Amino acid sequence: MFTTRPTLQGTFGMVSSTHWLASQTAMAVLEDGGNAYDAAVAAGFVLHVVEPHLNGPAGEVPALVAPAGGPVKVLCGQGVAPRGASIGHYTSLGLELVPGTGPLAAAVPGAFDAWMVLLRDHGTRSLERVLGYAIGYAERGHPAVERVGETVGTVRELFETEWTTSAALYLAGGRAPAPGALLRNPALAATWRRLLEECATAGHGREQRIEAARRVWREGFIADALLAASARPTMDTSGERHTGTLTGDDLAGWEAAYEDPVTYDWNGWTVCKAGPWSQGPALLQQLALLPDEVTAADVHFGDAATGSPHSDSAFVHRLIEGTKLAMADREAWYGDAEGADAVPVETLLSAAYNDERRALIGEEASRELRPGSPDGREPRISAHAAAVAAGEGGFDPLAVSAGAGEPTVARDGATRGDTCHIDVVDRWGNMISATPSGGWLHSNPVIPELGFPLGTRLQMTWLEPGLPNSLTPGRRPRTTLTPSLALRGGEPVLAFGTPGGDQQDQWQLHFFLAAVLRPHVRGGPDLQGAVDAPDWHTDSFPGSFYPRAMRPGSVTVESRTPRSVTEGLRRRGHDVEVGPAWSEGRLCAVARDPETGVLSAAANPRGMQGYAVGR
Structure with missing residues (x-):
């Protein structure tokens, strides 16, 4: 399969980051x-x-820390x-x-x-x-x-x-x-x-x-x-x-x-994320919203340069709609809350709750913001977000590319931030995603x-009382920063992450599915193929950055996405915008095979900046 670079392999150490000098x-x-x-x-x-x-x-900086032989911990560097x-x-x-x-x-x-x-x-x-x-x-x-x-x-x-x-x-x-x-x-x-x-x-x-x-x-x-x-x-x-x-x-x-991570078991993998003061559990809920069985047979793997890792428009449609549901729950429930206001993470990731949520996914694209009611609790949406979701808040077209790489700065000075990422694994089996x-x-x-x-x-944060993410002295703002670490059989195997604001847990889901399902290279995961594959994101939920806009029904895809996927999504009612060929996704990743000790790494070619090194 064609990729921009090889998936690196070795036994001494591997690094992937968003800048070659850092790597x-x-x-x-x-x-x-x-x-x-x-x-x-x-x-x-x-x-x-x-x-x-x-x-x-x-x-x-949030980080997932996996010491060799020790438990995975979240290091919270969010003030x-x-x-x-x-x-x-x-x-x-x-x-x-x-x-x-x-x-x-x-x-x-x-x-x-x-x-x-x-x-x-x-x-x-x-x-x-x-x-x-x-x-x-x-x-x-x-x-x-x-x-x-x-x-x-x-x-x-x-x-x-x-x-x-x-x-x-x-x-x-x-x-x-x-x-x-x-x-x-x-x-x-x-x-x-x-x-x-x-x-x-x-x-x-x-x-x-x-x-x-x-x-x-x-x-x-x-x-x-x-x-x-x-x-x-x-x-x-x-x-x-x-x-x-x-x-x-x-x-x-x-x-x-340090904190314990939030985890979700999927197809033999345990995915670890930071808690709901980040958007990390949204990736886990997207996994929970997938059909019971997802295998390589469900996902077409073509060359990364010409074929999407999810080249069936019906499957992509389900992913998009699952993203909307998970992000609606993020909007209604996530924050640094305690006591009676604590985020119901266990229910949000439960099978029964996501069976109910999955039933909301129809054959047509949804345009509503549809948070659920875990444990019978009423969702709480800010008045601003509700207005934006109702089409009353407008949409800044500059936000379309906000997550597609570097930060966007509007003419009025408004910023929608982007970020960096680094993954490292060493010869002793220590691993980190930050x-x-x-x-x-x-x-x-x-x-x-x-x-x-x-x-x-x-x-x-919101300047409205009574919300999970209301501005509150002494509490963390709910952030989009969301590194990932995945275990298999209890052993850390894969560390990955990306810049991209609200897009981070969308792109990471797509990468993870491709990395664990696509054919292996030299006996290990084809990390570079999963990084290079055409990607997409939706803005069909209130954004996390000022001015907190939303674009109902939107999907932005890379132009390398097969036309059959693009047209299939449009037939289902999605507002598809075709972006430049290499404009979605900023993944970094390292991996370790616990049985052989072989290490691997890959980095994003988009932007001509990210790099993986190792031996």
Whole structure:
């Protein structure tokens, strides 16, 4: 079968990420004797440097961690809403939605602490060694990818008139970074160097210095700069200047933590996801909504360049309609809720509930937002989402491509974010899937003392009380970030994930089905064939990013999708938009065969940026 690249195989270590420099950094750490977790941390900090339009240190990162011989855990690097981030505060400012940019949208930063906790608990290398790669690229520069300059171009006027600290870094000489031009961030390099200097006095122990770094972030010079940035009046998507709500107590009182994953058993596989503070269970529910038996006979596998992994329009129709039902339940039920408001995850994934939901899938495309009533509870939909679903909220055409790769920035400065991803497996069987995001260069002004901005994850909450995802101090916003890890016979076999906002758990479902059902290559899963295969997504549910739009009945497919599928979907009433040939899906993946120890990896060719390495 034709693929853009081979599925890599070896026995020493495998890495896949959304940028070749991050992948090679992780591999260099493995070659130096580090394990998968050392490698992931080093690569994570490099991603802050080389993909600043997709993530930053003040963003967030959820990760699925599978130590060799140990249980799978979720490492939650998603910060909470600050104590002052109440609905009343925002509505008193005349806001109906949390702005898509600016300090009002900033949650407590989570990425840095999560990487530190991972390094402390599962890594073996020193903080100095893992940060060295990012410092080098920030100081000496790296060739800018196309999307950095394109993203800066869309917010050029904002940078020049309002966010002048961002202009100083990303419009040096009055020009956005050209593709291939060396892009440096000396302020970020200086931040990490100062951090290391201050940590050096904490003692000689590896863990002591990591703990010192966490204190500097929460209470030292980095905290001071973060708080000053939050307190600075900043123009945001509301068209007004606002200050944020972040305080020293918020920074000092939050830390990354481990949780048990939510799991679902399907066809001999156990798929692990983060809880309903992410959208992770939506992938599991899409699996639960599939027919009882799905085999390779149900799915046509052609060459990845010419044939869809799901080339029967009837099967694709069922997948689309299942996505709509799962995402409607996400809208009505997901959030960081507790007690009587806790998300009924067990029921949402139960056979009885999904039998009822599956019966709603007819022969024609649905255009309604149809959440269910698990345990007899009434679904709760925000007034804004209900209006959008009824066709009263309009649809921004820029949102059509929002999940199809890099972030989209509207003319008014509104952003719909994208992200990064990295998967690593080492020769000892340690495995990790992580999706760093947020703190984009177009989220907030660059903090000149630090070289990076605050994030904007609170834009995913609602300013309406009584909803699972209502803005609530001390609770996490429901995020789209959703890494995946799959086990077979209780052994971790497959780690995968993708950028793409609301599309992440759509594309990951399609990849997973293709990876586990399509014919193997050299005795292992054809990861690259599953990554390369034509893909699609639907926007037929309220979006997670400002301005929270919806496109009922929509399906966007790659032009490589067979015409028979496209026409078959149209006959069923789907509004099919044909996008560019390589515009859907951004998958990364690594795998390990527990019986042979053979490792494999693949990466997305779309965007000419993702890369897999290994041996």
